[in-house]
Amino acid sequence: KNVSTPFLYEADRLSLPKLNFVCYGGNGSGSVTFDSSGGRPFEAVIDAGGVDASSVIDAFGAEPSTVSGKITLHAEVSGAASEPDALRAKGNFAIQPAKLTGSSVLKTLGTILMLPELANSEFAAVRGQFQVADNKIIFSDLRTEPRERLQIMATGSIGFGGELDLKGMLAAKLETLNLAPLLARAGGTQSADGFIEVPFEVK
Numbered sequence: 272k273n274v275s276t277p278f279l280y281e282a283d284r285l286s287l288p289k290l291n292f293v294c295y296g297g298n299g300s301g302s303v304t305f306d307s308s309g310g311r312p313f314e315a316v317i318d319a320g321g322v323d324a325s326s327v328i329d330a331f332g333a334e335p336s337t338v339s340g341k342i343t344l345h346a347e348v349s350g351a352a353s354e355p356d357a358l359r360a361k362g363n364f365a366i367q368p369a370k371l372t373g374s375s376v377l378k379t380l381g382t383i384l385m386l387p388e389l390a391n392s393e394f395a396a397v398r399g400q401f402q403v404a405d406n407k408i409i410f411s412d413l414r415t416e417p418r419e420r421l422q423i424m425a426t427g428s429i430g431f432g433g434e435l436d437l438k439g440m441l442a443a444k445l446e447t448l449n450l451a452p453l454l455a456r457a458g459g460t461q462s463a464d465g466f467i468e469v470p471f472e473v474k
Contacts, residue, residue, distance in 0.1 A: 394415040
């Protein structure tokens with residue numbers, strides 16, 4: 272993809288202070304520092320927007336049809352080239368609009384709650400706050416928006432190998448035909464804003 276940046280190399284340290292790039296239909300900016308000595312540590316700060324989610328999924332070897340929408344991302348990354356497992360990151364992201372088709376998380380959740388239609392869902396946005404550590408993505412907040420007909424909120428982790436460990440809440444508006452009664456029978460409780468909320472756990 273197209274990349275442009277000034278650079279400085281001094282005392283075994285490479286700095287890219289004003290990185291600009293075009294990637295999967297979107298664009299981004301940031302900065303990178305890389306030390307070529309010792310364990311070759313690096314740090315990076317990246318901001319990106321308008322990135323095609325399906326293309327990113329495809330680039331990582333997954334099925335591109337599972338997610339569509341445009342990604343906005345802020346990430347702060349650190350690690351060492353000599354220790355790939357030591358990769359660390361934190362940040363936030365949004366996919367807008369978000370169409371999820373055959374998602375393993377939603378498919379598993381739909382099976383647990385006897386709602387197979389969850390595997391194919393569309394939302395105005397999916398947003399998350401995350402960290403990367405120990406070969407997994409850890410979400411302190413992962414949610415669909417807006418809170419209208421249906422909303423999913425979760426915390427937990429997804430391993431680089433696809434391992435799931437998520438806890439959360441699925442909420443459906445009482446007026447949502449055929450859905451709220453099922454959730455009520457699954458042990459849901461009514462919230463003050465007129466939703467049936469059901470806690471879930473996916474492992």
